[in-house]
Amino acid sequence: MNGATRETDGLNGAGLATGAGVRPVFPFAALIGQTPLQQALLLAVIDPGLGGVLISGPRGTAKTTAARALAELLPEGQFVNLPLGASEDRLIGTLDIETVLRDGSVRFSPGLLAKAHRGVLYVDEVNLLPDALVDALLDAAASGVNTVERDGVSHSHDASFVLIGTMNPEEGELRPQLIDRFGLMVELQNAFEPQVRQAIVKARLGFDHDPAGFRAAYAQQQASYVQRIHAARAALPLLGFDDAVHAQVSALCIDAAVDGLRADLVMLRAARALAAFEQADAVTVRHVERVADAVLLHRRRQHDSPDADRRRQEGEPRPPGAADSASNDPVATTTTSTDTDWGYLPPEPTATVPVKGVIPLDAKKR
Template sequence: MNGSLPAFPFTALIDQQPLQQALLIAAVDPGIGGVLVSGPRGTAKSTAARALAELLPEGQFVTLPLGASEERLIGTLDLDAVLRDGAVKFSPGLLAQAHRGVLYVDEINLLPDTLVDALLDAAASGVNTVERDGVSHSHDARFVLVGTMNPEEGELRPQLLDRFGLVVELENCFDPAVRQRIVKARLAFDLDPRGFHRAYATQQSDVVQRIRAARAALSALSFDDAVHALVSRLCIEAAVDGLRADLVMLRAARALAALDGADAVTVAHVERVAASVLLHRRHADDASAEAGTSEREPQEAATASADQKTENGQHNRSQAKSDGSAGDWGYLPPQPAGIANVKTVVPLAAKKR
């Protein structure tokens, strides 16, 4: 738990099922690559991330500020100590502090690409390596990466976006009843955080047990041919680049099956995670463009015919007679403009010269 007061309970979040599912999947298998949450301000992005941290073993919640340096993130090596004592002296950074917890990055789309690269590398591998002048040091860095962004403030480069395991898009709520439930819950929490948290203690404990059991069962779950076939079909239909989407979808489906206490990964598990895996990787327009070549031919012919008609119409208008008998119907021939003679006045001084 971060600070003296508890965070808003994860199980008390309202109308956030897709986000809760994605965060729990990443908690079970952090190697998926983290969760990117996109949405407008005030949609509980940071609240959900803090709530997840309370469910993890050490409850670490580490925030990466936008102005952080690379050394602040990955840590530093004291090279003088290496030369003097022959031993590596490592000062841990935020990646080390976030081990077994949540590393939260608000407005990740505004971070320098070098920091985003380092974040995603550590999130996927579970290891952070610091290298300076031929000296290196590695340490465990298994954390759940949660990045948030507001699309109005810019996008991540596609190369970085693809490396996020799951993406969830949040929207403003326009259901009056749901808005009232959310506001009432938040007001009740602000009034008595500890009392509100105690009211959800049983539900919170159940989720903690689910995460622990799911992590333990993860390696025992297998995929059958039907699961592999569905994953391949969905990724091909989405025209994704490479095979990262296939791997993430299988791992996410396995983590979800583990959370459900299932004996094996099923097609239903794949269907439940497909949207968050493909949302930021989909190139459906490219796929439909290749598949629909024959369908475009009549359209292209019709477009060419329309262009030809336009050219013919322009030609006819250019050949219109002065009496308007030729050319398009309703076309008016050009009318002569009035011309008036202008008398030039020479100044008297110019005449004398």
Template sequence: MNGAMRGADDAGCSACVSGTAARPIFPFAALIGQASLQQALVLAAIDPGLGGVLISGPRGTAKSTAARALAELLPEGELVNLPLGASEDRLIGTLDIESVLRDGSVRFSPGLLAKAHRGVLYVDEVNLLPDALVDALLDAAASGVNTVERDGVSHSHDASFVLIGTMNPEEGELRPQLIDRFGLMVELQNAFEPQVRQAIVKARFAFDLDPVGFRTVYAEQQASYVQRIRSARAALPLLSFDDAVHARVSALCIDAAVDGLRADLVMLRAARALAAFERAGAVTVRHVERVADPVLLHRRRQHDSQHANQRRPESAAPTRDVAAGASGDTAASTTPSADSEWGYLPPEPTAALPVKGVIALDAKKR
């Protein structure tokens, strides 16, 4: 489903770091029909170590609006935009090597990762971002630390931020080696329910006509989100996982045929963040099941077709025998085994012309 700012991603309120006064932001609590996206974003805000959220959907589905709305709920309340054409130095920062050689001091010029600390780093059309930039920002998002190295000199700083990447599948898929690095993924769809569309349009018009008044209506809900996110962050270290939770996570990941163990780790962290947000005393199997979809959506592999291919030779062999018996073709009984020649067709006679004057080659020339 889409949010209340559907169709107006860039016409909404901006909270990007630009040096200009920020316009009012559409409230996170006022998003309509985006429960799954709101949950994923809140979980990433509670535990930035999840690796961020990848939002996939067609144009005009309020992807950037949701990112801007989340930034307001974080401690710094800042959203930093990473342009597609940014250089690696612009992202991670630079070191002044000359100052090291001159007086032994390291002068570090912060990049976008430093500015996004405790806020949101937003990447629109992340599927079009160069590999080098994607690797750098995903590493920092997972570890919470950004390290810059130049000619044997290194500098590290905290870079704990919520990574939000958006993409339109029609403009190209995210590379397989990178998509797994995002912790959660949500797919947005166009809204075709009349009541939902009407509610979205009404909310949009109300916000455009009176942004301050509209935000006042949701002020209490917004404050509740802020408080609950802060409390959940503090509660994370107090929550643990019992054997039943671990067993359910393993079963879900095995059933999805995921590669590696990253899905298991992300699912446990997401379940813990959800339990903390709901002020639960412990992480339960129910929490795991509620976060499984966004964790596995981009990691799930279709292994049913593999099992079908393994069973196909045994099931296909009798079919050929029956066909051969019905047609009276005795040649079918001499066909190769089904395991090695599935799909075998018996040879058909073809017209041939005799050739005269064939000169046999000497045995050494054959």
């Protein structure tokens, strides 16, 4: 490793490093108090098909630092930043139609997905990214292939990268139709333990004061991470899942009331990646339990009451009087109205005043 990570910010057409160029990176092994995040990032590196990692947390919790540090452990160490204002062509690339029409050859101008191949594609404030860009990058992250079609001309290229998206919940939530596409999610919290907080600050000050010396202290651990990642990638195809593992995954996903089967598939792949990283002979239930939180955190839903679940599964009608009791209960009426007509208030009874002196009109003859 050369102690630096090449960075593309998506603003220069040639994809060259910006600013001062090469700059030292905070070591991944030196991260403090980020064990769940480190595990999730390593699993995404070992198996990019997991769909990436969504990191939620307040400002100043080392989200960007962890993403940059991870890129250094990859073969090329390419760190590509997707800005919020990027166009779709800048992300996926574009075809030169004039060249196609002139001499019949396809000239492809690569986008950020091509530059992030075998590296890290980082999206800060992914909850503010336009839907079209999120759809494109998540599809490429899941398939490992980017396909550009324009005016009947199609071009595809490999786009295997680790997708890392960060967000601050105070600035808005990620849209429900997109959040499930991230394989893993980690929720960071502010450090309120004095010892942990002091250790983080001392490490950052030490790195800023002497980057080379600070990195040298973690060189052996960094090299160990690289070796274990390569070994884990090679071991992935050799690991399978027994019935006990499948049963545990199904039980956890059903208990979390997740939609669809994506959570089951991601949990199995994450457990396999963890087993491969730890050089285990087989995937066990314990591996499943250790990755379950990251898989289910953004997919978990609330169950209905046990009686409601049973009636729905067995097709039984509602108990007699259930509708009447609900309509007579102001709390139940409010809840029902809120569930069905979001934003509307339940009707309220008002007094009626009879009107005197009204002369009735004769009915019209037909």
